[in-house]
Amino acid sequence: MTRESDFIAALRAIATHPAARGLADDAAVLPLSGDIVLTHDMLVEGVHFLPGDTAQDVAWKLVAVNLSDLAAKGAVPVGLLMGYGFAGGPGWDADFAAGLDHAVRAFAVPLLGGDTVAMPAGAPRTLGLTAIGQAPAGGAPSRAGARAGDDLWATGTIGDAGLGLAIALGDRTGPAALLRRYHRPQPRLAFGQAIATSVAAMADISDGLLIDAGRMATASGLAIAVDLAAIPLSDDLLSIQPDNRPTRIAAATAGDDYELLFAAPPSAEAAIRAIAAEHGLPVARVGAFTAGTGIALRDGATAVALPGRLGFEHGPVA
């Protein structure tokens, strides 16, 4: 597949939902009702993915990072629109279409429309995706709802994707599971939907736990204290890193985890642990919100200076 028309034909085969109108109309038309959650994230070759990443992995990531934003709002995905910069080259676009087909089936979310444009020769592949979701009945939690006294929780394990990136770059060697965490992020959709009404604020961890926790605190008009010792690390990560403070700081400032970060009062602990158990997803209390501003870092009982870099600064606008 080297022609744009072949790629569009492959997209038509994916976009079978009636709202997509066969990708033959000016727009998609989808019946909706209630609070609708809308997000748009881009991936650019050489910035968000490596030229050597497989097209299937890039397709997965494009879908997964957008659905992670919906997960952070407790939303059920209802549709996708894609903007695709067609750059040609043997196999890449066909592989991307196959990966996209796989991803939309895995997440049961229909491709509804978008645009395919020919990029100038030599331009990086540039992809955009808009994800549309249905907010939970109780409303979509914001980043700004944390209250003083709330705990800060994180799902899953932190820092795996950062090490996966180092492995992808050839800077490290390590278990394939870490590389997979980088290439195949898993948006916490089911958990996000289940927990949405129990949280005061929620966001996903895309740019790093510390920076994303700091943003939640700032948006909520509060300070946040984060305990490095409480940050959950995977056995895979600990198989190539010693369990010490530099490892925990690296994990807390690495991006691409796409775990959820949420604020909830201490009284919600039992409910949170029950939902986590039901979904087979570990959760950890990694901090607490207090009156004030800024981020305070500790490692168990020891106060720790904030690292110079809290995470990726070039986060999504929304």
Add this chain to the structure above:
Amino acid sequence: MTRESDFIAALRAIATHPAARGLADDAAVLPLSGDIVLTHDMLVEGVHFLPGDTAQDVAWKLVAVNLSDLAAKGAVPVGLLMGYGFAGGPGWDADFAAGLDHAVRAFAVPLLGGDTVAMPAGAPRTLGLTAIGQAPAGGAPSRAGARAGDDLWATGTIGDAGLGLAIALGDRTGPAALLRRYHRPQPRLAFGQAIATSVAAMADISDGLLIDAGRMATASGLAIAVDLAAIPLSDDLLSIQPDNRPTRIAAATAGDDYELLFAAPPSAEAAIRAIAAEHGLPVARVGAFTAGTGIALRDGATAVALPGRLGFEHGPVA
């Protein structure tokens, strides 16, 4: 403004609608109800706009071409999400933000969210926009609804933007109004909303009247006969082109007009002309649908061979 953070601050000043959540959340949250119209179009430097085009014109065009898709479905715009490849350079991004602010005010449509990403050095500016609209109460017309015996109508005048592009490229000289038709397309939102319940099918003319009419016919399972003599040409166009067959073929195959093309039964003529008069927008009957397939071209009473090129082939997917 040379920093991405300054650009994001400028976007925050534009995105004042509550659903945008200050561009500080993972996603926008907008209450909606009914049939929602969704479209996403990209603009790439060197492909869809010229390196010398002003940032304000590019911002206008990005909004206008997406809203034109909504106009073709009779929809009322309710929000925009933008994907912006930040490339830096003195003034461009600040000028773009100013142009975007102007456009969203002109069309009264809120910017709700999106993503800003740093492009690699030397990469073309790459922009995407998702436009969300509310379909008319009677439903959004499709491209596929034309019936044998329906007339094909076009709004406005055709071919002006094509000549405007030639002027922008320095290949021609001519009235500034033609250049403006290319740089500042006017989506026919009010007319599209008013006419939606009177039409059998509707689309916008983005790739060329002939190719877009052909797509409507194909989608509807019909043939279309187009009369070159009926294609409305502006006085500005006729000030630099003779009124002959090559001029009319050039107009019918030029893109970027962003006029509306619609099918309606002959019985709807009076209603169509009344709505056009009310909106001060000329309309012209430029063809008719019949059983069969393909495009038949004539110039008054004379059959004319189809030109080799019907318009731009790289149209939007949806």
